[in-house]
Amino acid sequence: MQVDTQELAERLSLFGCIQCGKCAGGCPVSMKTTLDVRFLIYEALIGQLPDPTHMEELWDCTCCFTCVERCPKDVKPAELIIGLRSLLVENGTIPKTVTDALQGIFRQGNPLGFAREQRADWADGLNIKAAQEGCELLYFVGCTPAYDLRVQPVSRALARTFQAAGLDYGTLGIEESCCGNEVRRVGEQGLFEMLVEEGKPLIESTHAKRMVTTSPHCMNTFKKEYGLSGVEVMHYTQLVAQLIADKNLEFSKKVEKKVTYHDPCFLGKQNHIFDEPRAILQSIPGVKFVEMDRSRERSLCCEGGGGRMWVEGTNMEERLAFQRVHQAADTGAQVLAVACPFCLLTLEDAVKVQKLDDRLQVMDIMELVNLAL
Amino acid sequence: MESQPRIGVYICHCGTNIAATVDVEAVREFASRLPGVVVARNYTYMCSEPGQGLIKQDCEEQGLKRVVVASCSPRMHEPTFQKAAQSGGVNPYRVEMANIREQCSWVHKDRTEATEKAKSLIASAVAKATWLEPLEKREVGVTPGAVVIGGGVAGLVAALDVADAGFPAYLVEQSDHLGGRVADLDRTFPEMEPVADWLPQLVERVQSHQKITVFLNSEVESVDGFVGNFKVKVSQLSASSDLKVGAIVIATGYDVFDPQRKPEFGYGHYPQIVTTLEMEKRLAEGDLTINGKMPKDIAFIKCVGSRDVQVGNPYCSRVCCMVSAKQARLLKEQLPDSRVSVFYIDVRTFGKRGEEFYDEARQAGVLYRRGNVSEIYKKGDRVALRVEDTFLRRTIEHEADLVVLAVGMQARDDVEDIAALLKLPRSADGFFLEAHPKLRPVDTAVDGVFLAGCCQGPKDIPDTIAQAKAAASSSLIPLLRGTVPVESATAIVDAELCAGCGMCVDVCPFGAPALDPLFGVSVVNAVLCKGCGTCAAICPSKAMRLQHFTPEQILAQVDALVW
Numbered sequence: 001m002q003v004d005t006q007e008l009a010e011r012l013s014l015f016g017c018i019q020c021g022k023c024a025g026g027c028p029v030s031m032k033t034t035l036d037v038r039f040l041i042y043e044a045l046i047g048q049l050p051d052p053t054h055m056e057e058l059w060d061c062t063c064c065f066t067c068v069e070r071c072p073k074d075v076k077p078a079e080l081i082i083g084l085r086s087l088l089v090e091n092g093t094i095p096k097t098v099t100d101a102l103q104g105i106f107r108q109g110n111p112l113g114f115a116r117e118q119r120a121d122w123a124d125g126l127n128i129k130a131a132q133e134g135c136e137l138l139y140f141v142g143c144t145p146a147y148d149l150r151v152q153p154v155s156r157a158l159a160r161t162f163q164a165a166g167l168d169y170g171t172l173g174i175e176e177s178c179c180g181n182e183v184r185r186v187g188e189q190g191l192f193e194m195l196v197e198e199g200k201p202l203i204e205s206t207h208a209k210r211m212v213t214t215s216p217h218c219m220n221t222f223k224k225e226y227g228l229s230g231v232e233v234m235h236y237t238q239l240v241a242q243l244i245a246d247k248n249l250e251f252s253k254k255v256e257k258k259v260t261y262h263d264p265c266f267l268g269k270q271n272h273i274f275d276e277p278r279a280i281l282q283s284i285p286g287v288k289f290v291e292m293d294r295s296r297e298r299s300l301c302c303e304g305g306g307g308r309m310w311v312e313g314t315n316m317e318e319r320l321a322f323q324r325v326h327q328a329a330d331t332g333a334q335v336l337a338v339a340c341p342f343c344l345l346t347l348e349d350a351v352k353v354q355k356l357d358d359r360l361q362v363m364d365i366m367e368l369v370n371l372a373l
Numbered sequence: 374m375e376s377q378p379r380i381g382v383y384i385c386h387c388g389t390n391i392a393a394t395v396d397v398e399a400v401r402e403f404a405s406r407l408p409g410v411v412v413a414r415n416y417t418y419m420c421s422e423p424g425q426g427l428i429k430q431d432c433e434e435q436g437l438k439r440v441v442v443a444s445c446s447p448r449m450h451e452p453t454f455q456k457a458a459q460s461g462g463v464n465p466y467r468v469e470m471a472n473i474r475e476q477c478s479w480v481h482k483d484r485t486e487a488t489e490k491a492k493s494l495i496a497s498a499v500a501k502a503t504w505l506e507p508l509e510k511r512e513v514g515v516t517p518g519a520v521v522i523g524g525g526v527a528g529l530v531a532a533l534d535v536a537d538a539g540f541p542a543y544l545v546e547q548s549d550h551l552g553g554r555v556a557d558l559d560r561t562f563p564e565m566e567p568v569a570d571w572l573p574q575l576v577e578r579v580q581s582h583q584k585i586t587v588f589l590n591s592e593v594e595s596v597d598g599f600v601g602n603f604k605v606k607v608s609q610l611s612a613s614s615d616l617k618v619g620a621i622v623i624a625t626g627y628d629v630f631d632p633q634r635k636p637e638f639g640y641g642h643y644p645q646i647v648t649t650l651e652m653e654k655r656l657a658e659g660d661l662t663i664n665g666k667m668p669k670d671i672a673f674i675k676c677v678g679s680r681d682v683q684v685g686n687p688y689c690s691r692v693c694c695m696v697s698a699k700q701a702r703l704l705k706e707q708l709p710d711s712r713v714s715v716f717y718i719d720v721r722t723f724g725k726r727g728e729e730f731y732d733e734a735r736q737a738g739v740l741y742r743r744g745n746v747s748e749i750y751k752k753g754d755r756v757a758l759r760v761e762d763t764f765l766r767r768t769i770e771h772e773a774d775l776v777v778l779a780v781g782m783q784a785r786d787d788v789e790d791i792a793a794l795l796k797l798p799r800s801a802d803g804f805f806l807e808a809h810p811k812l813r814p815v816d817t818a819v820d821g822v823f824l825a826g827c828c829q830g831p832k833d834i835p836d837t838i839a840q841a842k843a844a845a846s847s848s849l850i851p852l853l854r855g856t857v858p859v860e861s862a863t864a865i866v867d868a869e870l871c872a873g874c875g876m877c878v879d880v881c882p883f884g885a886p887a888l889d890p891l892f893g894v895s896v897v898n899a900v901l902c903k904g905c906g907t908c909a910a911i912c913p914s915k916a917m918r919l920q921h922f923t924p925e926q927i928l929a930q931v932d933a934l935v936w
Contacts, residue, residue, distance in 0.1 A: 036766060
């Protein structure tokens, strides 16, 4: 297929690039695959970009945006990858697993292949108010926390916490649809725009002052790409840390565990939320908190973002999650705490494959909070 | 306005520049019939000797009171025609120009239309001239002496030059010692001369100079006055001194970039990571050990806090390439078995003997690798630099025992305080702004205030000293002349109309108006006023008038154009 490189370079303002390599140097997958985003920019600039249909490594990018965060010239390298993916989407040459996920979102509002009618099943017995009737706090659950059996306890723990703190909150129930964060990042701009068109008025119709999400991925797109008005978008770690600080949430039990924390890219690097998750962990009675060497801005990506939940990418033998769980285990921690459903799944999987499950347990922060309530 | 404006109008052909496009004779004929015009002439070159002679002659013989010259832009020849009119006895502020070259003949092709436009421009200039008032050219005396703010090399050199010229110099330094940041350096590139060989002597010369007064632990608290007559209040511990000087040199230097603002490098987490300034100290003290061992692998990272919009410093700090080459070479010489690698984006060696010095560093065995290091983390008891070697097209983990961050320069934290003292403008990079990047590199928007060294932007020691000497020379101009000319077309206040709202005080970029403490009305210091007119435009009660651009003059000019 033909790529109009001039148009790409202009639309994405690639001309500022000085080819310093900060992007590729910090790219978490650049040492394990052939993806070199710095060189891709160069090829685009000189008009010699190869046919992207043969660039399997384009699907290796996790959209962690380390390259975007660090570029000294404010070029957005990852956007070139997203731009090339969108050409592949238009061309109809994308991996089947990605097509399936996108079709699921189009038809049922989620990428996991479940029915829309089952979206609120996780909340059975919790008596959560319909946000459409009006509420102060809108809880946006997200697809994985709503359907995935491993992640559902996180959503339930959050709901329980909101109740314990006496908040006026509600959810969109089965009307809630995928936020589209990963949809845009795999290059399906059209579907993403459709999700925004439908989701934005639905969210705004609740007149909620605050919206809290389980996933940093949902928070990211609501905050930066939806143009929502009248509602403050936040991640649950921000809200829960505030509840604890204001003494609106008190713990009654001890959790005697040594805990380390993995910064999710969409929460940490991309939205600079580093302190709140740590504040929650450190306030849980009994928890002994330890840091990994690579933390905060230097955290290592789990490889679950940017559509990577639906496509393996090249060189699946050397998963970053494997490295990451060893780094966590090396601290002597019994629990690797996370604050993102994708991190929870990829890291837990890695713990099992690396046979660390007798030493290390992967838990969402909310699961630890729930134990202490 | 007098009953008889008596205006002479002179239309210049400018060779064919104007005459080829504008019918100068038709324009002359038109001008001669304008109200108040006594004589109208056209001539090949009005700026020539005979052209100027025409003006002088008419002024004398025909008793002209006002002169309008229709020619080029006033930027070039307004002073020429003012002088010609003055020699004929007409006040220079009663000369008005109509620009019928740049704004007419050069930009239009149609002769008829260009001629009509020239007529309009001249009618407008004549209308304004009718209302022009005479103003006095003024000069004021100068207080001999200069204050130099900052006791680094720039301040030391500037103070010495002022003092050596025979004027008192007052050197104000914030810290308890002179020498500034250069005092923290071991040796200087490219000659590798120890700083200890020359800086103490420079400081000693300043301290023992009879014409120099040094204020240590001191800060400038306030600055009043204007070129030739500044009042500078300096506070020193509990005491304070009021200094009266004719000029001020700013030599306040820079801040070193804090690498903790680049968290990906882990500076502060690992003892293996130091800045170039910390390395300088280690080199001076001969302490190169890390964790009790001599480093085998040493890596330099350039452009830390420079050329980086993420930290708001888009500029190049200009010294880090050479500092890195110097330290890398010294380390390689002292630890010949070590591997010394310099990671770079570009290598910039613009100064005299700079490129040769870079050559010498590589010849000494320093390895240059192209790639902007993205992250540093722990690897065993060493650290790993994650970087794409862009020539290899491969991302690598480069292990090192010692990492040197070549930190850049940035505007001082307190730069806004100093800027506010003097109403000095700053450029987008935060440093003080020079009056013109090429023609007036050490001048500022404030007359009599000059810039020296890194307060104006990053530079090395030779450039700093060159600029300090330039700033000292420029500050000597008013001191040696003994008088300074001041603008005549200044703002004046009608105290009857002034409500004392103070809006003029707030908007004036030069600090000229102030509210009279007794009467509560605005008073303009005519020496500070640059005649920009901002105050006159904002004054809600029309009490503020800018002379030479009064409402009557401007409205007459507009009326002539629109009617």
